[in-house]
Amino acid sequence: MLSYIVRRAAGMVVSVLLVVTITFILMQLIPGDPASVLLGPNATPEQIEALKRTWGLDRPIWVQFYKYFANFFRGNLGESIFFRQPVLRIIGQRAETSVFLGIMALMVVVGLGIPAGVIAAVRPNSWVDNSLLLLALAGASIPSFWLGLMLMVLFAGKLHLLPSSGYTSVIATGNIANLKNLILPAFALGFVNAALVARTARSSMLDVLRADYITTARAKGLRDSVVILKHALRNAAIPITTVISFTFASLVSGAVVTENVFALPGVGSLIVQSVLKRDYPMIQGIMLVVAVLYVVINFVTDLTYAFLDPRIRYR
Amino acid sequence: MWRKFVLFVVILLGFALWGAAEPRYGGTLRVALASEPGTLDMQLTTGVAASIPARHIFEGLFAFDENYTPKPMLLEDWELSADGKTVTFYLRKGVLFHNGKELKAEDVVASLKRWGEYGLTSKALWNHVVELKAVDDYTVVMVLDQPFAPLETYLANIYGGPRIYPKEVAEAAGGEPIPPENYIGTGPYKFAEWKAGNYIKLVRFDKYSAREDAASGYAGKRVAYFDELVFYFVPEDNARLVGIQAGTYDYAVNIPNDLYPNVEGNPDIVPIIVDHPPIYPMALCNTISGLTANVKIRQAILAALDMEPIMLAGYGDQKFWKLNGSYFAPGIRWYTTAGTEAYDQANPEKARKLLEEAGYNGEPLRIIVAGDMTAQYNQALVVADQLKKAGFNVDLQVYDKATFFARRNDRKNPQWELAFSYYYTIPDPSLVLMLSPTYAGWWDTPQKRILTEVLNQITYFKVRYKVWEAIMELWYIEVPAIKFGDAFQLHLKRADVKGYGTEYINMGAAPYFWNSWK
Incomplete structure (x- = not known):
């Protein structure tokens, strides 16, 4: 087990370094630069060049690359060009929104997706199953931004029940009521992802429910609820866990469109803004954090398999 | 009896309307901007989104009135020599920066020099400046090699234009954008907070030194009625529209014209067609x-x-x-x-x-x-x-x-x-x-x-x-x-935001919120 963890950790480091390197190269390849974005469309080439010189962006790429990695290995990800603050501090500020949004959306995903998948699998080809499949198909087909806008128009614009957009930090203000700003985006994001989980849960449960040990459990006279929840769901959980874990990673790191629609200061919108502004250190920093998030969640998910299914052993 | 009741209602309504029209202090104005600015250092950007909050923090020697005529802002007076080559600026006394320091000639000289060197719209004027010096604490002299007709216009312009900063801020920044912690101006609101990706917050500057002449466009007397101005970054057009409808924001800029029917006839919302x-x-x-x-x-x-x-x-x-x-x-x-x-x-x-x-x-x-x-x-x-x-x-x-x-x-x-x-x-x-x-x-x-x-x-x-x-x-x-x-362009405001009139419309796409209340 220990050697497995060491090998995986080494692989994780390599993956993260690759992501950072590829991001660096790609950012150099796309046209545009932060100086011309900051100075605006009416700046002269001389003014743009002068600011690039001040920021050291006129140096050869390999010098910039060396400097970045020298700082990187010292744990310094640099400063955002636009915010003039350390990259990690800005990501930390934005992470609160994304993590809360991710958790709330995950509650929608799990709360809707797993029950829907289990119910559909228990009554295969019934009207319940068909209705849930249809709903899941709709969920997978509806773009989250459209659903978000519709929810915003209804619950904020017409009924005035929830705020339309924006978010104020719960941690900074100590006001937990600010979480109501995340209800609509969490539902918009969660509903779409719940469809995927529901379909995975259904197919996984269908496989398990056909297994001999389920027939045995039923023959022993166990209640349906015990058979389904204790015997079947746990064994069907591996593919569901995989889907949920990656859904969570994408909810936290990549709710780009939803965050944009609801004007949420999260990591997703930070990615878009940083790319549009060509804020190189910021983009590098976010990609690093997102890469770490993915490899860690992937790793933890792998370890969870052993807990869910004791037959799995790591060497 | 019936007539007395009607009279009572009329008097009550009169008081209500009078109360709404009368300026009052307090409250927060929430403005939805369409994008997040890169910097509020207006010498180094021509962005309109930046100018909206920045206009409340920083001031220039001149400001445009509602007819786009430059009028003195930080100046008591100014004069041009007969040959049109020597300009003398007399600063208003007692104008304070947000850090409590009084505006002096050295601040104006340092700010104009930085603008001359790095400012985005300085070159046409600066190519003719041969000397700029502080004669005393409140007098600055600019010598040109030839007359420059649009001088006041250049000095009043905010887009890439010469905002006046404290000397130490201007000199420390050089060609780089001024960092937010150094956003120190003389305007009616001072910078409080920039939450990246979320909002910029300004608070009233209680020691603001307002001009006495009547308000007109960006010029004249400025009164900060709101305690706070918060500028939210709301890139999605529909979110700005719904935000106004829901009362999440009081003012929203740049609403796509095809969304106009959504607010037409809504008594709570005033559409402003910036024509x-x-x-x-x-x-x-x-x-x-x-x-x-x-x-x-x-x-x-x-x-x-x-x-x-x-x-x-x-x-x-x-x-x-x-x-x-x-x-x-x-x-x-x-x-x-x-x-x-x-x-x-x-x-x-x-x-x-x-x-x-x-x-x-x-x-x-x-x-x-x-x-x-x-x-x-x-x-x-x-x-x-x-x-x-x-x-x-x-x-x-x-x-x-x-x-x-x-x-x-x-x-x-x-x-x-x-x-x-x-x-x-x-x-x-x-x-x-x-x-x-x-x-x-x-x-x-x-x-x-x-x-x-x-x-x-x-x-x-x-x-x-x-x-x-x-x-x-x-x-x-x-x-x-x-x-x-x-x-x-189409802007929207909640009907309870008062103090807007033709002077706003005349100023086009960049609204201002002093002399406004709700």
């Missing part, structure tokens, strides 16, 4: 390389275009645009019809003839546009279609904004013939960007150079106006850019 002054959608022509280096090709493009469908595609309903070939809109003192007979010709036959004369052989005409500038993108589609019908082989290239501007501004290797953009109304033709030989399109013929020089030197309006008319005539012969018309 005076408008914005000017245009296509720049590359005058130094490629197909359009040939003036006949540029004239052929102009001849081919039918402006009504182009404006319709960009701005929708006709209440949001007007056809106008003059650079400036009617009602602005620089408006002229000179040269505009060549506007809106819609004559593909003439275009074909001109192409033949130019020896056009079907080479691609590269049109570049930013896909996220929706109106410009829609206009480019129609222009491309009209040019194809006139015989052009059109290559329409769509980019994101950063790529678009990088390509458009690349003088060393320009890879385009037409570039779509839009321009805000400016107070003086000397600030027209296309007149600068370093601006994209790079229009730089001898006639234009002479006329621009004269425009900048002559101080009499009537003579300058004649020169501007000559420039417009030349514009329609040499075609450095093609103007499609005048377009009006």
